[in-house]
Amino acid sequence: MPDDPFLQKLERAGKLSDEERVELQVLIKGRRTVLARDDIAISGSSDRVYLVTGGFACRYKTLQNGNRRIVSFVLPGDLCFMHDTGAFGRDLRVGALTPCTVADLARSRLIELIARYPGISRAIWWVTLRELSRAREWIVNDARPANQRLAHTLCELFVCLQVIGLADEHSFGLPISQTDLGDALGVSAVHVNRVLQALRAEGLITWTNHRVTIPDVESLKELAEFEPSYLCFDGYGP
Amino acid sequence: MPDDPFLQKLERAGKLSDEERVELQVLIKGRRTVLARDDIAISGSSDRVYLVTGGFACRYKTLQNGNRRIVSFVLPGDLCFMHDTGAFGRDLRVGALTPCTVADLARSRLIELIARYPGISRAIWWVTLRELSRAREWIVNDARPANQRLAHTLCELFVCLQVIGLADEHSFGLPISQTDLGDALGVSAVHVNRVLQALRAEGLITWTNHRVTIPDVESLKELAEFEPSYLCFDGYGP
């Protein structure tokens, strides 16, 4: 069964042929482990692409004052450093928020596959455009007050985890700290804590044992102005 | 002379063949005018891609409380709605901040060109990845206080305009309002005004007649923590 979250996610862009699926499966054979707080990239090797197969990671940048800003989460099935040849994103790093399992791919091989297989090409385009769409939505989200912002981020995580089978109808595991959440929201950890309590007090969420429960998803979406179309789960045209 | 800002910009990704250049030039023949404050997209037509050839525009989203958040500027030579087939970015719009001239392309034709010409394919990839890199940098920027944020945005505009010949050694025309700037920074117009005055008081910038002058570019970059590598002007690998 090709229930790998990676292939599962890629096929949202459109069906892959059996041949394409096999090529990709061969590509992502090896696995290694990354400790929480460590960076996923092997320093100095720019010819590698990383596929996170388990755990939570993030793309982030550290500012001069020491603050860290997370610009996106990296969930199982997500690729990292896919495009970072040469000049791109030199100072944007990818770090593990929890222990992660990672498969390292040779970028050159992936590029070959993209050139040869239209299905893979389309899938990689789709992944990239989704990242772009998500990044822009995060910019929009930064214009909202912290409670909406937090609600929005939880909605996004919920939907994205559901798609790869890591969330059930009303809850999902979220094994990251409030500090991490704060860095993703652009809000201090203390304030995350307070906003979180407010959401709990209103009965919108529960947060225990690293598990978030959303009793009424619609209510939370409404508070967050959450419109999932930007996540492009409906597939990708020509 | 191929001094068109569009081709000029695309060739940052790598040389285009004469044939590719001609194909693109044919594609962007027609021009129309868009008034300031109007949207650039022709409503209802999702099969069009828009090339801004003159003026300042922006991608933006309007929140439920009426606030507008600008997620990126669109400068001469930039493409819009390149990828918005179907599900993508349904509620992200592109509006003219100043009167703009626009060329409308058929998306299907552009896709053909991408499939046929490797140079064009590489160029479009480069444009897309640059957008992604910029979007993420904007997220990072949102974590900075307003004065740094403003300085950073001015630095970005300065560099981007210089590349297309719309800025000289120390200044550039910026024909947008402080309200627009505020929506791009995620800051109120009043605060933009105050921060602007602070930057002027420190001698870091001048702002008169819709022209921004930066006496000492290095100082402003330093304040902003501006690292232009994310703009990917060094080209794009394989």
Place this chain on the structure above:
DNA sequence: CGTTTTATTGAGGGGTATCAACGATGGTGG
């Protein structure tokens, strides 16, 4: 069981928002 990380709470301050008003500017039409 000690040690580190994380969650929580309080107090105080700073950065920005909001509201309101006024002046400056520029385009438009009589």
Place this chain on the structure above:
DNA sequence: CCACCATCGTTGATACCCCTCAATAAAACG
């Protein structure tokens, strides 16, 4: 050419959101 009107820039006062610092409790970890 001037009067008008809309937009934009500027300023002040007030309030609120959120940050920082600090301390304690709770939990995770080896």
